[in-house]
Amino acid sequence: xxxxxxxxxxxxxxxxxxxxxxxxxxxxxxxxxxxxxxxxxxxxxxxxxxxxxxxxxxxxxxxxxxxxxxxxxxxxxxxxxxxxxxxxxxxxxxxxxxxxxxxxxxxxxxxxxxxxxxxxxxxxxxxxxxxxxxxxxxxxxxxxxxxxxxxxxxxxxxxxxxx
Amino acid sequence: xxxxxxxxxxxxxxxxxxxxxxxxxxxxxxxxxxxxxxxxxxxxxxxxxxxxxxxxxxxxxxxxxxxxxxxxxxxxxxxxxxxxxxxxxxxxxxxxxxxxxxxxxxxxxxxxxxxxxxxxxxxxxxxxxxxxxxxxxxxxxxxxxxxxxxxxxxxxxxxxxxx
Numbered sequence: 001x002x003x004x005x006x007x008x009x010x011x012x013x014x015x016x017x018x019x020x021x022x023x024x025x026x027x028x029x030x031x032x033x034x035x036x037x038x039x040x041x042x043x044x045x046x047x048x049x050x051x052x053x054x055x056x057x058x059x060x061x062x063x064x065x066x067x068x069x070x071x072x073x074x075x076x077x078x079x080x081x082x083x084x085x086x087x088x089x090x091x092x093x094x095x096x097x098x099x100x101x102x103x104x105x106x107x108x109x110x111x112x113x114x115x116x117x118x119x120x121x122x123x124x125x126x127x128x129x130x131x132x133x134x135x136x137x138x139x140x141x142x143x144x145x146x147x148x149x150x151x152x153x154x155x156x157x158x159x160x161x162x163x
Numbered sequence: 164x165x166x167x168x169x170x171x172x173x174x175x176x177x178x179x180x181x182x183x184x185x186x187x188x189x190x191x192x193x194x195x196x197x198x199x200x201x202x203x204x205x206x207x208x209x210x211x212x213x214x215x216x217x218x219x220x221x222x223x224x225x226x227x228x229x230x231x232x233x234x235x236x237x238x239x240x241x242x243x244x245x246x247x248x249x250x251x252x253x254x255x256x257x258x259x260x261x262x263x264x265x266x267x268x269x270x271x272x273x274x275x276x277x278x279x280x281x282x283x284x285x286x287x288x289x290x291x292x293x294x295x296x297x298x299x300x301x302x303x304x305x306x307x308x309x310x311x312x313x314x315x316x317x318x319x320x321x322x323x324x325x326x
Contacts, residue, residue, distance in 0.1 A: 003254045009263055012250070075249065076270060079242020086238065087175070091166045100172055103281040107239060110277035111270060117313070118266040125320045150280070157288045 010122045011067060017115050018058045019071030024108060025051050027081050035101050036094040039152055044105065047145050054138045061123075061131045080108055102153050109146040116142060173285045174230060180278050181221045182234030187271060188214050190244050198264050199257040202315055207268065210308050217301045224286075224294045243271055265316050272309040279305060 003009050028048045035041045062069035084104040091097045116139035123132035166172050191211045198204045225232035247267040254260045279302035286295035 003250070003259060003263075004256050006259055006262055009254070009259055013266070016246075075242040075245040076239070077242070079238040079240070079245070082238040082242070083179075087166070090175075091172070093167050096166060096169055096172055099169055099285070100166075103176070103277070106281060107274060107277040110273035114266070114270040114273035118269060118316070121316050121320055122262070125323050153281070153284050157284055160288050 006122060006126060010119070010126060010128075011065065012072065013115065013119060013122070014058060014061060014065075015070060015072035016074040016076075017112070017119065018055065018062075018069060020074040020077035020112070020115070021051055021055050021058065022071060023074070023077050023081055025055070027084065030088070031084070031101055031105065034088055034097055037098045037152075037156075039155075040098055040101060043145075043148050043152060044101070047105070050141050050145065054141070057134045057138055061128075061134055064128065064131050076111060077108075080104075080111060084108075099153075099156065102149050102156075106146055106149050109142055109149065112142045113139065113146065169285060169289060173282070173289060173291075174228065175235065176278065176282060176285070177221060177224060177228075178233060178235035179237040180275070180282065181218065181225075181232060183237040183240035183275070183278070184214055184218050184221065185234060186237070186240050186244055187275075188218070190247065193251070194247070194264055194268065197251055197260055200261045200315075200319075202318075203261055203264060206308075206311050206315060207264070210268070213304050213308065217304070220297045220301055224291075224297055227291065227294050239274060240271075243267075243274060247271075262316075262319065265312050265319075269309055269312050272305055272312065275305045276302065276309065 003012055025048065028044055028051065032041055032044045032048070035044060059069040084107075087100055087104065088097070091100055116135055119135045120132050120139055123129070123135055166175055188211065191207055191214065195204055195207045195211070198207060222232040247270075250263055250267065251260070254263055279298055282298045283295050283302055286292070286298055
């Protein structure tokens with residue numbers, strides 16, 4: 001695929017993010033199984049449900065563009081998931097694993113926040129307002145998921161300070 | 164390296180981020196050369212200066228821990244930079260390149276925001292308050308750099324709407 005215009009770049013990035021979301025969907029169940037803290041398990045599970053919605057919204061954006069919803073390999077997400085799997089394999093202590101899982105999930109969230117932020121801006125620039133609204137809904141959920149994980153991390157910090 | 168405690172995880176993540184910052188330092192000059200918009204060039208250059216400070220601060224944190232400042236391969240940053248280089252190679256139009264460069268730099272920023280956010284929380288949890296303050300200074304700069312890039316993207320959007 002040659003990228004000559006913002007339309008091309010928008011489509012390329014949509015494919016990148018579709019691939020990334022599908023990769024996250026596959027990785028999340030393993031992270032849920034590794035989690036011990038019940039709130040963390042619940043947060044990861046609810047993020048899995050949201051991620052399914054994100055895929056559906058992306059498919060809707062492809063439909064608006066009249067293009068097939070095909071992913072394209074996203075090297076960044078491949079790297080993020082490799083890092084997550086590598087780290088999970090090295091930890092056996094449950095407390096340490098939970099701390100690592102929160103941080104890994106937040107790294108994934110932030111990648112998505114960056115990508116959807118960009119896609120919303122480009123959709124507006126291209127006059128694709130319906131697509132912009134769909135992508136903005138997902139962006140808001142990514143921010144929400146990141147905030148929920150930060151709150152979990154903070155509760156752990158306070159518990160450690162009190163303990 | 165086996166990771167059994169939060170201390171181990173903190174040290175592991177510091178090494179990961181040191182590797183990532185050094186990799187960014189190598190990638191930024193190429194991105195600067197590819198940029199056309201003068202404000203974007205300046206933003207990337209000023210982020211390079213900041214990244215040099217981030218490396219120095221990380222070295223100070225290693226010193227606080229009494230550990231050598233050695234990086235450890237960060238698969239996520241390898242992936243992010245691969246993605247950036249792949250995309251830059253596919254674009255020839257200067258306008259489209261500038262849009263892509265902003266988005267790629269923001270993806271890198273967000274990875275760092277996630278990592279430094281985690282490191283600050285863990286440093287506090289471990290009672291390493293001086294380290295927490297150093298890492299927080301970098302985190303604030305990463306947020307600032309991301310905001311500056313968002314502002315650039317917004318100006319482009321407004322210019323396109325007016326044009």
